[in-house]
Amino acid sequence: MKRALIAIAFVAVLCCGCIGDEDGIEWDVDVIDAVDTPTTFTYQELDDMQEMTVEKQLFEGTEEYSGASLTSVLANVGIAEDASIINFIAEDGYILSFDRADVDSAILALYKEGERLSDNDGPVMLAVDIGCACNWMKQVVTVEPLTEDEVLGITGDVTNEIYVSIRDIREFTGKDNNFSVAELFSKAAYYPQSQTFAIHHEQGTETFSIDARDSALVTYEGGQFSVTVGGTTYVDVTNIESIWDPNA
Incomplete structure (x- = not known):
């Protein structure tokens, strides 16, 4: 009986270890171009930044998304004063361009209603409270501040x-x-x-x-x-x- 309990405990430890590995999210976001220090942020680094929330308007009700504020991300890299455009690029190459002032309150969302984003939506999503949902982007991999002359x-x-x-x-x-x-x-x-x-x-x-x-x-x-x-x-x-x- 004692041996059986030890075996069960050993299996439980192994299972816990596997769960921990599966929960780890490997995803990087590059912040490049008109910044002092081009940087690659890991998912964990984004998760550790100042959190903000954005509400997404639905046909009925709203959904709350939370994650790293874009201002915090850009503060870490030193965005150029004359950078007036910010591009967001998804893993599939899709590009969204914004005036810098329009995304002051944007976030790189990691959670929806307190739960990690699904693989379909995330793990990192641009959430911005302007215009329609077409201004949101799934699977963000690059944030690119740009100056008008480039x-x-x-x-x-x-x-x-x-x-x-x-x-x-x-x-x-x-x-x-x-x-x-x-x-x-x-x-x-x-x-x-x-x-x-x-x-x-x-x-x-x-x-x-x-x-x-x-x-x-x-x-x-x-x-x-x-x-x-x-x-x-x-x-x-x-x-x-x-x-x-x-x-x-």
Whole structure:
């Protein structure tokens, strides 16, 4: 009988050890670009930071999410004063771009109603109390503060306006340079009914047929974006805008 009890106790210890390993969450969030100290935060480090809560409005009632406040995360890395845009990037490469002021009260949520987020939602979720639930992001892996002079806006009649750095573009195209406008529009999910697109650059704005999106090439050199369309190169491009005129 004594041997049986010892055996049972040994098995219990082993089981407890296994449970502990399974409960450990391995997930990192990189905070990069316009910061003093680019840093990779572990799940545990995020869990140890100042906690804030955000309520998500549902059709009926609300849900409470809690986690590390974005201000605490950025305070740890020293965000640049002139960083005006913050990108959040999910594990699958999806990007959300925000004005810095719009995410002052955002959190990297780890819990919903006091329970750890499910694998489907987390383990780290961007929770922000502006606009619709489309501004929330599952499985966040990167927080990227950016200054205006280092981004290219992909805007206009698109599902998801984004402001991206050269690092972002290289990441989602798999190319070092020479990106087509079509590739950038695809990332922002441009409206397929768009008839034209506009290039906003240092000397003004040029508009082209949407059919030129495949041959229009975006290049990056000397810290600036340029776009070449039909043999003409436009330098210091800040924005490429998809345009759909429903009355055309």
